[in-house]
Amino acid sequence: DVKVTQSSRYLVKRTGEKVFLECVQDMDHENMFWYRQDPGLGLRLIYFSYDVKMKEKGDIPEGYSVSREKKERFSLILESASTNQTSMYLCATRDPNSPLHFGNGTRLTVT
Amino acid sequence: KQEVTQIPAALSVPEGENLVLNCSFTDSAIYNLQWFRQDPGKGLTSLLLIQSSQREQTSGRLNASLDKSSGRSTLYIAASQPGDSATYLCAVPLYNFNKFYFGSGTKLNVKP
Numbered sequence: 128d129v130k131v132t133q134s135s136r137y138l139v140k141r142t143g144e145k146v147f148l149e150c151v152q153d154m155d156h157e158n159m160f161w162y163r164q165d166p167g168l169g170l171r172l173i174y175f176s177y178d179v180k181m182k183e184k185g186d187i188p189e190g191y192s193v194s195r196e197k198k199e200r201f202s203l204i205l206e207s208a209s210t211n212q213t214s215m216y217l218c219a220t221r222d223p224n225s226p227l228h229f230g231n232g233t234r235l236t237v238t
Numbered sequence: 239k240q241e242v243t244q245i246p247a248a249l250s251v252p253e254g255e256n257l258v259l260n261c262s263f264t265d266s267a268i269y270n271l272q273w274f275r276q277d278p279g280k281g282l283t284s285l286l287l288i289q290s291s292q293r294e295q296t297s298g299r300l301n302a303s304l305d306k307s308s309g310r311s312t313l314y315i316a317a318s319q320p321g322d323s324a325t326y327l328c329a330v331p332l333y334n335f336n337k338f339y340f341g342s343g344t345k346l347n348v349k350p
Contacts, residue, residue, distance in 0.1 A: 131281075158335070170340045183336065217281055223335060224289075226272055229281040
């Protein structure tokens with residue numbers, strides 16, 4: 128079974144803090160994704176990566192950056208957290224033409 | 239642009255009932271379609287992936303069908319149980335698999 132591990136289930140941060148969300152997968156998948164999920168807005172793609180050090184912007188990249196230094200790890204960085212970034216953050220991975228697998232999510236609250 | 243719709247938004251059924259969840263998409267040029275379930279406060283769990291060349295895919299009490307020409311997929315759940323209560327989402331990838339279009343989900347409640 129594919130395992131996608133997000134480092135934190137719940138995080139509470141203050142406005143202006145730099146926040147790191149970590150995602151690790153154990154299946155040597157090429158593609159990794161960061162989504163946020165909000166009530167009424169569904170899942171929205173923030174960034175994805177198709178290889179080490181390679182990344183592309185999704186639909187809502189503003190206020191976020193990513194890092195992929197190793198194939199198994201994809202980090203989402205909030206440079207200066209704001210209250211409108213309070214959300215559920217979901218990491219996903221896949222290989223071409225194989226199912227998309229999600230982690231358990233990180234519920235981030237910015238106060 | 240692909241649009242994915244799931245109707246109804248919510249469904250409540252008594253335990254033991256067979257039920258069908260619907261997913262429709264506007265662009266029929268899809269490579270595959272995936273069904274997920276999501277429990278409250280958790281991530282999405284992959285249920286079934288059905289390729290564009292397939293008509294059906296089965297896993298246990300779940301059966302997914304795909305009709306590309308009409309832009310529809312259904313998820314059939316046989317003999318529903320309270321443990322099936324969750325939100326069910328469908329998703330289709332963009333042609334380059336760098337983006338997935340998700341439906342807004344159907345929230346299922348199976349009453350004991």
